[in-house]
Amino acid sequence: MSKDDVVEESRETVYQGFFRMNKVTLRHRRFNGEWIGPFHRELFERGEAVCVLLVDPVREAIVLTEQFRIGALEDERSPWLLELVAGMVEPGETYEEVAVRECQEEAGCTPAALRHITTYWVSPGGTNERVAIYCASVDSADMGGIHGLEEEHEDIRVITLPFSEALKALESGVINNAATIIALQWLTIHQKEVFQR
Known part of the structure; x- marks a missing residue:
């Protein structure tokens, strides 16, 4: 099956704000x-995003951001x-x-040696959002503070964690978003080469 097995008959924008929602009328070929x-189908037009796992290979640490997310407003934690x-x-x-x-913008650093981890569809049953995840080396010694763009209403705190503590946060559910989970699982598999042990 391919895109040639789908016929889009119409696409109508039903909402346009910070995001766009389209109503798509289509038909597609069955497996038979x-x-x-x-x-x-309603399609939430989100577009493409890029995420970067910042790793300090010398200190065996990672650098994460912390910020408010409207989608997690009901999060128990x-x-x-x-x-x-x-x-x-x-x-x-x-x-x-x-x-x-x-x-x-978000961490006050320029990453070195970007390495592609994966690209995945976030929730393809309703949104076209696709995320590319990268890993990059940094020197975390002087990283920290508050970053982000005022005009985008960003208030982003930079946090450096030993890799072992990041894994505990992952296991306990403190780290609970897909891109970060995927990146940390990747780093668990590749830690020997990334941390240059």
């Missing part, structure tokens, strides 16, 4: 070769989440350009 539809540096891809930007821009 017949067609299903037409039917409607807190709507302030520990996350990777992250940002949306603007038209004409490469993933690597976004990674560098966001590291400078």
Whole structure:
């Protein structure tokens, strides 16, 4: 099955604000070769994002951000989440350009040796958001403080954790967002080469 097995009959914007919601009418081929539809689906137009796991290979530490997230407003622990540096891809930007821009804006650093970890669909049943995750080396000695862009209402705290403490936060559920979980699981697998042991 491929994109050729889908026919989009119409697309209507039903909401346009900070995000956009479209109503899509489509039909697609079944596995038996017949067609299903037409039917409607709402599509949350989120776009592409880039996340960066900042790793200090000398200190065996990672650098995370902490900030308020509206989607986690009902979180039992807190709507302030520990996350990777992250940002949306603007038209004409490469993933690597976004990674560098966001590291400078959110963590006050310029990442070295960006390494692609994975790219995944966040929740393809209803949104087109796709996330690319990278790993980058930093010297965390002087990292910290509050960062972010005032015009984007950002208030981002930078936190450095020993890798062992980050894993405990992952296991206890303190770290509870997909990109950070994926990146830390990747680092668990690749820690010998990343930390240059």
